[in-house]
Amino acid sequence: MTDPAPFRLTRLAAGGGCACKIPAGQLEDLVADLRGLDHPDLLVGLDHGDDAAAVRIEGGQAVLSTADLLSPVVDPYDWGRIAAANALSDIYAMGGRPVLAINLLAWPVDSVDPGLVPEVLRGGLDVAAMAGVPVAGGHSITAPEPLYGMAVTGLAAADRLLRNDAAEPGLPISLTKPLGVGILNNRHKQTGETFPEAVEVMTTLNRAAAEAAVDRGVRACTDVTGFGLLGHLWKLCRASGVGAEIDQDAVPVLEAARRSLADGFVPGGSRRNLAWVRDHVDVGAGVTEEDLLLLADAQTSGGLLVVGEVPGAPVIGRTVAGPARIAIR
Missing domain, CATH: 3.90.650.10 (PurM-like C-terminal domain)
Known part of the structure; x- marks a missing residue:
């Protein structure tokens, strides 16, 4: 008699990691008519699909805000590390420095051992520590499949943001x-x-x-x-x-x-x-x-x-x- 195959979280995921995103064209159609309050200090918003939103604050700085979560791609600890690096990347892609993160977690508590959750969160915490970013709490819900990520706040120089709409030819x-x-x-x-x-x-x-x-x-x-x-x-x-x-x-x-x-x-x-x-x-x-x-x-x-x-x-x-x-x- 052969041993049963080891349990893998990835079996519960409809898609793997960022491959589970809503398709780009469909997403653009869904948000095409959604615009929030126009604000003179909003530097980067929904218009061009940038990696994070940016709002001008005092001292020539901008606050950056993003959120990202993933379905499992590997074992719990490494999944947590990957999800944290992925969320922090949105701030880096805007030319910013992440200063705060909070956890976002969905878990099927009745069908998957909740004892795996600390491993996921420990992975996220370890990568955030490597980035020098405190992780202060977060939010959790029950759901049919496990999901994990972070909401991240960052800072950047308002006049040195890296943006989608700033490319010039010949570079x-x-x-x-x-x-x-x-x-x-x-x-x-x-x-x-x-x-x-x-x-x-x-x-x-x-x-x-x-x-x-x-x-x-x-x-x-x-x-x-x-x-x-x-x-x-x-x-x-x-x-x-x-x-x-x-x-x-x-x-x-x-x-x-x-x-x-x-x-x-x-x-x-x-x-x-x-x-x-x-x-x-x-x-x-x-x-x-x-x-x-x-x-x-x-x-x-x-x-x-x-x-x-x-x-x-x-x-x-x-x-x-x-x-x-x-x-x-």
Whole structure:
């Protein structure tokens, strides 16, 4: 008699990590007519899908506010670490410094051992401590599937925010983390195989890259999460009124993700991402459907996509004058 397969939280998740986002096109339709109170101190709001909201305060500063939560992608402790790094990334992607976080937790208390919750929260606490950010309480509910994340408050110089609508043509585009974690999370969910390199990518903070971008005078940046590199890049191009050219051979990709893609592991979110942007993409000779799926792969806690150069990060393309289209060569 064989031992039963070990219990995995990922079996309870409808999607994996940021791949469980509402599809980008559908989300934009849902919020198209929703606008809050116009306020003279609101610097960044809903208009361009930026990573966090920004409000001007005294002393030339801006308060940044964001919230993010994920379904399970790995074991409880690492899931907590990944979810925290992912939420903190929204502040870094705006050029800010996170100063406070609170937990957001949903748990099926009648069907999944609540004793796993401290492990999830400990993972989040450890990453927040690494970032130098206090975690002060939070909010929890019962739900059909487990979800965890954080609401994060940050500070930034009001005149040095990194935004989606500030890209100019003729600048390099850098990517600070490799792609492919969505594909590897999908494989883990289906098979239980573990990929330490994916966990390492997802738990690495974007703090150093953000600080370097601000120091170099970068104005446009976003992070690559559930809408994939192509989705987030197209949103940035659309907001800024520029185009982009991408050299697919320069884009860093986890080798295990290439192998897993060849074996047929693709998140549904990645396919939806590609369908959403396909009409805005010009594909060069030699670029395959598999290449496009990697570029559209739904990342969890991915890297920064920077219009400018960041030390140690590969330059994967450049912005160009013209309509908001992406050429892939």
